[in-house]
Amino acid sequence: MRETPVQLEPQLPIQPMLQPEPERGLQPLFPLSPVTQDPSEIQQQAQPQTEIQLPESPENQHQERPVWIKPLRLFLIFLGLSFCGILGIILGQYMKQSEQAGTVIPCLSQACHSASAHLSMSDDPFTQPCDYFLLTCRSDRFSPDIGARQRGQGIPGHPQNQNEKAAGENRIGQSNKGRDRRLKEKKVVQRKTVLLQYLREILESNNKSASSAVQKAKGFYSSCLDTTSIESAGVEPFLTLIQKLGGWAVSGQWNQTDFNSTLSLLMRDYATFPFFNLYVGKNPNETARGMTKRYIQIDQPELLIPTEWNSMTHKSRVKTQTLRPFLASCETYLALLGASPSSSMTHVGPFISLSSELAVAAAPLQYRLTKGQLYQRMTIKDLQSKAPAIDWLRCLQAVFHPLPLTAEDHVLLHNLPYIVHMSPIIGKWLNKDELSNRGPLQTYMVLNLLHTLMPALDSRFSETAKNLSVALGTTEEVVPRWKHCVLETERGFDSVLTHLLSERPPHREVEEIIQNIFTSFKSKLHDLKWTDQKLFQVVMEKVQSLIPRLWTTKDISSKAEIDLLFSKVSVSTSFFSNYVQLLSLWQKRRSKLLSEQTEATDILSVTPFVLDNELLFPMGMFIPPLFHPTYPRAMNYGVIGFLIAKDILHLLLPNIYSQSETVHVVGECVWAHYLAVTESKASIGGALSLSTAQRQEVWVQYSALQIALQAYHQSLRNNPADTSISGFSHTRLFFSSFSQINCDSDAYQDLMPLEPSFLITVMCVKSDLCPTSLQCPNKTQQHLLQKC
Known part of the structure; x- marks a missing residue:
């Protein structure tokens, strides 16, 4: 485990790239239609050194024939050349596909296979941009009603409005069947839930060679899942414990202890x-x-x-x-x-x-x-x-x-x-x-x-507590048993899970992403038009003083040490007995905090924070499916890179809307794009104006996507080689991966007035980054929009 943070060297601001560098050697495994091809793919196909030359067209050859050719011979030659031309085109396309397949560096890891399967079953923003960007996350930002409606419902003229005119319903009717299916399949991805699921996989894995402390943590988790044994034990374990405390008058036996x-x-x-x-x-x-x-x-x-x-x-x-x-x-x-x-x-x-x-x-x-x-x-x-x-x-x-x-x-x-x-x-x-x-x-x-x-204890007690919550109107969300057991295991065996988690993420890849995103973030600060230059200097001095690094711990460095720490813990099949030991472990952790000066690592933390002069990123951020060391970098930057950038913007620029005119302009520009695509009649007169918090959040997420893409381009400059999933080019894989986390649930989700994936459309306006198919048909205002 590397503990020494990587110091940031002072760098000049990197200006955002208007277009990516040519993506050499990364072509689709299967040919894409012209509508969905990446510009970089088209650019590569146009390069003479890689293009397979096809025979000249029969028409051109016909024009170059001498005038003394007889009509019959001319006709036969025309037929022959037409047949050869067709055959040459077919052969040429086959050879081009073969060459492309040979030059692509596919990612073949198990993690990439899973990611590829997920991409193939998900909506593709490059084939159905308009419908895709206007649905998904279950929330309505403008209606006071509380319900599970989709974004945009209730907005006059919005394609998803249930009161849409018949003409509008006919226009989108063909996509309704697929939309209903997608809405059922689409789930809100909560970053902490993703982390808990990852810890669940670790606890449920069958690794017999694991250390004794790890086996004890898994044993505790397993006993928590065994609800049958918990129910059969009933209340007897608790009554036995009360007797150890001197009893009490309710049971008729009380020693009147001090x-x-x-x-x-x-x-x-x-x-x-x-x-x-x-x-x-x-x-x-x-x-x-x-x-x-x-x-x-x-x-x-x-x-x-x-x-x-x-x-x-x-x-x-x-x-x-x-x-x-x-x-x-x-x-x-x-x-x-x-x-x-x-x-x-x-x-x-x-x-x-x-x-x-x-x-x-x-x-x-x-x-x-x-x-x-x-x-x-x-x-x-x-x-x-x-x-x-x-x-x-x-x-x-x-x-x-x-x-x-x-x-x-x-x-x-x-x-x-x-x-x-x-x-x-x-x-x-x-x-x-x-x-x-x-x-x-x-x-x-x-x-x-x-x-x-x-x-x-058995479910009779939890049901009693639940009935009280219902009566008081404070009912909480029912937590799945597996999630409850992971959380309980973490309370007592946090150092075991921290040790296991610290072994998983490769620190070199993680630190590269952190450093590149932070560098790109600093360049974004220079692009802003600040209302107060003194304030800008204060912000820059604070940012320059921060050292971004992965948050790790020095407490546990070996399996032997962690086994020694839990040597006196005896895990049995009785969850009650195990739980009592957990409480003792929890209390020992409290005592340990008082005697130590180092900060204890919070294994369940999924967002960065500032401690002294360090910007620390918890290990729980860098787990599948948000991050994997074998993923193509385009995928890692499109997902975890965006999340890191968004977290940094929220953490270090909480009041940016009042400090920069750029935030106003860009936020309004992005919102104008959305209103144009949704054909909202309220865009005339500004009836759907956003609040200050909403405008800032639009800018934050749009800027986070820009920062992540710029950081990825910087990564490609340092190391041009990258792998691919599903044959996608670098830029397309970056955006497609980003679109999969568009429902990422965090503290600012309710402030986002539009589907975050729509930001891809805004970035692609008048740019060769993306296919022109992202322009929605029949949207008369869209061609008038400018790049934000």
């Missing part, structure tokens, strides 16, 4: 924080001054009882209409845990009362931010004096063992008023003599532990 002892055990071994939450991280106020010290950070807990914030009283409260379903869910949980119906309310009542009292001082993050309640620094000793009900040093030493913590160590508070409010409440419930035999605080902690361990 409150702080039980709390310390829950936090240390089961990552359960009933009364407050713990994090580890830096103080942003100190980070701004170059300090990197990490602190224990204490926050308000994730309360189980549903609450709402009262902006008038600045307090949280529990509403009656939400309390009823919550009460019903608590009674169901106790019934599943063996409580009798007659006794359940004697335990549920105090639990809800305690939860309601604690919730009063909980406040939303934005309110605490405005009140300056975040990152309040104090010693553990001072915290003890403000909230004496909790044995803070004892609890924190248990969680972060074996680190040596003292009362003089500092912690950061994120809601000190809540912590101060919590302490007397706990003291009050501890000293209630009439409830001493019921152990309300023990019940409160046990139900919080139940919430933590619920993913490892």
